[in-house]
Amino acid sequence: MPCMLHDPSQKYKPYTPLKLDNRQWPSKLITKPPVWLSTDLRDGNQALANPMTIEQKTTFFELLVECGFKEIEVAYPAASDTDFNFVRGLIEKKQIPDDVWIQVLTPAREDLIRRTVDSVAGCKHAIIHMYNATSPLFRGVVFKNSKEETVKLAETHTKIVRQLTDECTAKYGTKFRYEYSPETFSQTEPEFAVEVCDAVQAAWGRAGPEHLSKIIFNLPATVEIAPPNHFADQVEYFHTHISHRENILISLHPHNDRGTGIAAAELGLTAGADRVEGCLFGNGERTGNVDLVNLALNQYTQGIHPNLDFSDLQHVIDVVTQCNDLPVHPRHPYAGELVFTAFSGSHQDAIKKGFEDQAHRHALAREKGEKEIWEMPYLPIDPADLGQNYEAVIRVNSQSGKGGIAYLIKQHLHLDLPRKMQVAFYQVVQAISDREAREMTVEDITTAFRQTYRFGGGKYEGRLALRNFKISSVPSADPNEAEDIRQFDGTVSVDGVLRVVRGDGSGPISALLNALRTHLDIDLALREYTEHSIDTEADLEHSRAASYIELVPADDRKSGRSWWGVGVDRDIAGSGLRAVLSAVNDHIDDRALPELKLSVGFNARSGQSDIASAIVNSLGLELPRRLQSAFFEVVQRAARNSAGEISYDALITLFKETYGYEAPEGRVALRSFELERLAGGGIRLAGEFVFDGKERRTTGVGNGPLSAVLACLHESIAGTLTIREYSEHALGEGTEVGAASFVELVYDVVEDGVARKTSGWGVVSDTDIAASGLHAVMTAASRVDVVWKPLVNGS
Ligand SMILES: CC(=O)SCCNC(=O)CCNC(=O)[C@H](O)C(C)(C)COP(=O)(O)OP(=O)(O)OC[C@H]1O[C@@H](n2cnc3c(N)ncnc32)[C@H](O)[C@@H]1OP(=O)(O)O
Numbered sequence: 097m098p099c100m101l102h103d104p105s106q107k108y109k110p111y112t113p114l115k116l117d118n119r120q121w122p123s124k125l126i127t128k129p130p131v132w133l134s135t136d137l138r139d140g141n142q143a144l145a146n147p148m149t150i151e152q153k154t155t156f157f158e159l160l161v162e163c164g165f166k167e168i169e170v171a172y173p174a175a176s177d178t179d180f181n182f183v184r185g186l187i188e189k190k191q192i193p194d195d196v197w198i199q200v201l202t203p204a205r206e207d208l209i210r211r212t213v214d215s216v217a218g219c220k221h222a223i224i225h226m227y228n229a230t231s232p233l234f235r236g237v238v239f240k241n242s243k244e245e246t247v248k249l250a251e252t253h254t255k256i257v258r259q260l261t262d263e264c265t266a267k268y269g270t271k272f273r274y275e276y277s278p279e280t281f282s283q284t285e286p287e288f289a290v291e292v293c294d295a296v297q298a299a300w301g302r303a304g305p306e307h308l309s310k311i312i313f314n315l316p317a318t319v320e321i322a323p324p325n326h327f328a329d330q331v332e333y334f335h336t337h338i339s340h341r342e343n344i345l346i347s348l349h350p351h352n353d354r355g356t357g358i359a360a361a362e363l364g365l366t367a368g369a370d371r372v373e374g375c376l377f378g379n380g381e382r383t384g385n386v387d388l389v390n391l392a393l394n395q396y397t398q399g400i401h402p403n404l405d406f407s408d409l410q411h412v413i414d415v416v417t418q419c420n421d422l423p424v425h426p427r428h429p430y431a432g433e434l435v436f437t438a439f440s441g442s443h444q445d446a447i448k449k450g451f452e453d454q455a456h457r458h459a460l461a462r463e464k465g466e467k468e469i470w471e472m473p474y475l476p477i478d479p480a481d482l483g484q485n486y487e488a489v490i491r492v493n494s495q496s497g498k499g500g501i502a503y504l505i506k507q508h509l510h511l512d513l514p515r516k517m518q519v520a521f522y523q524v525v526q527a528i529s530d531r532e533a534r535e536m537t538v539e540d541i542t543t544a545f546r547q548t549y550r551f552g553g554g555k556y557e558g559r560l561a562l563r564n565f566k567i568s569s570v571p572s573a574d575p576n577e578a579e580d581i582r583q584f585d586g587t588v589s590v591d592g593v594l595r596v597v598r599g600d601g602s603g604p605i606s607a608l609l610n611a612l613r614t615h616l617d618i619d620l621a622l623r624e625y626t627e628h629s630i631d632t633e634a635d636l637e638h639s640r641a642a643s644y645i646e647l648v649p650a651d652d653r654k655s656g657r658s659w660w661g662v663g664v665d666r667d668i669a670g671s672g673l674r675a676v677l678s679a680v681n682d683h684i685d686d687r688a689l690p691e692l693k694l695s696v697g698f699n700a701r702s703g704q705s706d707i708a709s710a711i712v713n714s715l716g717l718e719l720p721r722r723l724q725s726a727f728f729e730v731v732q733r734a735a736r737n738s739a740g741e742i743s744y745d746a747l748i749t750l751f752k753e754t755y756g757y758e759a760p761e762g763r764v765a766l767r768s769f770e771l772e773r774l775a776g777g778g779i780r781l782a783g784e785f786v787f788d789g790k791e792r793r794t795t796g797v798g799n800g801p802l803s804a805v806l807a808c809l810h811e812s813i814a815g816t817l818t819i820r821e822y823s824e825h826a827l828g829e830g831t832e833v834g835a836a837s838f839v840e841l842v843y844d845v846v847e848d849g850v851a852r853k854t855s856g857w858g859v860v861s862d863t864d865i866a867a868s869g870l871h872a873v874m875t876a877a878s879r880v881d882v883v884w885k886p887l888v889n890g891s
């Protein structure tokens with residue numbers, strides 16, 4: 097079996113170094129783009145197992161024009177009818193834009209040159225490209241020509257090209273330029289390449305310094321046989337030795353046999369070349385021509401616009417791969433599907449930090465009107481410039497770290513996890529990734545996040561979910577405590593059952609933790625809390641707050657075990673409270689929680705809220721705290737009269753009777769009303785009232801509907817009615833939504849010379865929010881034993 101030689105020098109000889117004194121190219125930089133020529137439709141096409149059809153070539157040609165190529169080698173017209181007809185089609189169907197030069201290749205053979213020139217007859221602009229190999233190997237083996245014969249071949253056929261193109265111009269007006277390639281230049285003695293080209297220049301006889309009159313000498317590394325510095329030496333030698341350099345465009349045509357085609361082109365440009373021929377994504381003979389996308393984007397990342405547009409690189413890839421039937425390697429520079437992807441932890445971490453830092457840096461630069469320079473660890477180009485989005489940048493497998501996962505969560509859920517939470521969630525993802533031994537998609541990660549932290553509602557909702565809450569600030573009972581305490585009153589769904597819970601603390605979070613301890617035996621303490629706003633630039637008004645919370649066992653605050661939670665809400669307190677429940681959900685897992693019990697009198701706090709829980713579950717009413725206390729007393733009295741026990745049904749009935757909820761009209765009722773907004777501010781209410789069964793139409797004015805209705809009542813009721821507390825909440829959902837209103841009225845009256853002060857609650861629900869408030873006032877007024885003014889009694 098053949099194998100690699102122990103001593104390859106027995107078989108292969110090294111390239112012969114060029115002795116170039118005082119070479120200049122090593123200290124030169126590329127400062128402008130070269131003239132580009134795409135040879136996809138010729139050198140690329142001739143290297144395909146199935147050369148392109150005319151349709152495919154046409155599609156490819158249109159793509160090249162779209163990308164901005166002004167010189168396109170479209171065919172080797174003498175090779176086949178397909179190539180010849182393709183060129184004719186472009187010309188006859190006027191598919192060539194006026195500023196684009198098509199180029200056609202021919203060997204130095206008269207019959208083939210004639211066919212080639214015929215192919216472009218009638219075209220506006222064409223470059224005839226003739227070649228013959230000049231290296232010793234080709235002279236000796238392929239052509240069996242001496243040096244002189246080689247020069248003669250090139251010279252003679254250049255004259256033929258000159259003559260035929262002159263005739264064509266005279267006949268059809270086609271403007272011609274001429275390109276000559278000493279094929280196998282990189283294997284040719286440098287002085288001989290110059291000698292041949294000088295002879296060709298003389299034979300062509302009409303090169304001038306104007307760009308379009310220059311003769312193009314194309315220097316192919318037909319086979320790349322040496323490192324790129326050697327090629328650069330060869331180019332610099334040619335550049336400094338060719339006659340009439342000012343009349344010449346030096347073009348490069350690197351192939352990639354050693355994998356250094358790009359380097360050869362770049363060094364060749366620093367060595368004096370003006371033009372580069374190549375193919376998109378490096379198609380071409382053997383290992384390919386130099387990749388023009390790669391070269392152009394290399395320049396772009398140096399701040400030089402290449403004059404080629406790859407803003408929608410995926411479209412370019414799609415067209416090229418469809419025409420060539422060759423894939424683009426996933427690691428191909430700029431174009432591969434994995435080149436903007438980081439799997440490994442340290443890369444992801446650096447990219448995440450890079451994006452954060454850059455956002456900050458760019459904001460400052462914008463303010464100062466400075467350049468927003470791209471400086472990103474591991475990413476030499478902004479994927480967005482090529483029409484790629486950042487979603488592909490970070491992908492997660494078992495090699496990934498917390499940084500990348502946190503980046504994806506930030507990109508997709510807009511959550512900027514605190515470092516310790518990143519570590520916690522990383523362990524969750526690692527466990528899944530290890531278990532499943534596969535790459536985790538963005539969806540896998542966001543789903544794992546939602547499930548772990550019960551984030552996002554719907555199917556991700558945890559066993560505990562916050563339905564409603566109120567935070568109030570009240571003075572501390574401790575006279576030495578200057579700070580107010582915070583009271584949490586809320587409705588929490590616990591395993592689907594609504595529970596009214598309440599707690600006190602130094603802030604909303606500790607008040608909720610206190611409530612959970614009291615009502616649900618969940619004894620946790622806060623260890624870490626952070627928050628940030630989530631605002632989309634387009635919608636600053638609707639920014640939301642995200643809070644992150646770490647909870648630990650209250651009796652072991654240094655515990656190694658902790659639970660993280662996240663909450664998002666329009667309201668910052670709300671986001672913190674949701675974050676608490678998120679962490680608590682993780683903590684309780686599937687542990688049983690104390691059930692709702694109606695143990696009236698057992699514990700003042702739990703008794704009140706358990707009763708309130710019964711009301712919210714049965715009637716949907718979320719009683720304000722003072723009403724909870726008031727009803728609790730009512731229930732206690734009733735329980736005393738029935739051996740300390742009261743059934744659930746009896747409790748609901750008791751509530752309805754006590755507050756006239758869903759009951760017929762009481763002593764004071766409002767049959768109908770109209771509200772009118774007054775020009776000078778305020779509201780006028782005109783209503784049909786019923787007072788102890790007697791109808792009466794009254795009008796009253798107030799700041800709002802409630803004060804207006806009180807003004808109406810004061811027309812007929814002696815003494816003063818004042819509203820001590822009013823609250824309301826939505827009831828029901830969707831189109832069925834209504835309102836529940838709770839009113840506590842205080843009634844002061846002097847009756848038979850004796851002052852009396854009573855208070856009463858009214859609770860009403862209605863589909864109309866104004867009506868529910870007004871009827872709640874009526875219900876409350878019916879419960880304070882009002883005294884009518886004489887007018888009413890007498891009427
Ligand atoms: C490095 C490059 O990519 S060069 C471009 C290569 N592309 C192609 O070859 C694709 C198109 N080629 C073809 O279709 C055919 O080769 C044709 C139509 C051009 C010629 O076909 P044929 O006449 O059958 O010749 P063939 O393909 O065998 O070519 C070999 C002959 O051309 C000669 N020849 C090769 N290159 C050249 C040249 N640049 N100038 C003059 N003669 C040449 C060879 O010396 C040989 O001559 P010989 O028959 O006298 O020994």
Ligand SMILES: CC(C)C(=O)C(=O)O
Pocket residue numbers: 139201227277279280314316317318319349351
């Ligand atoms: C015809 C020449 C330019 C060529 O394709 C090569 O040398 O690779």
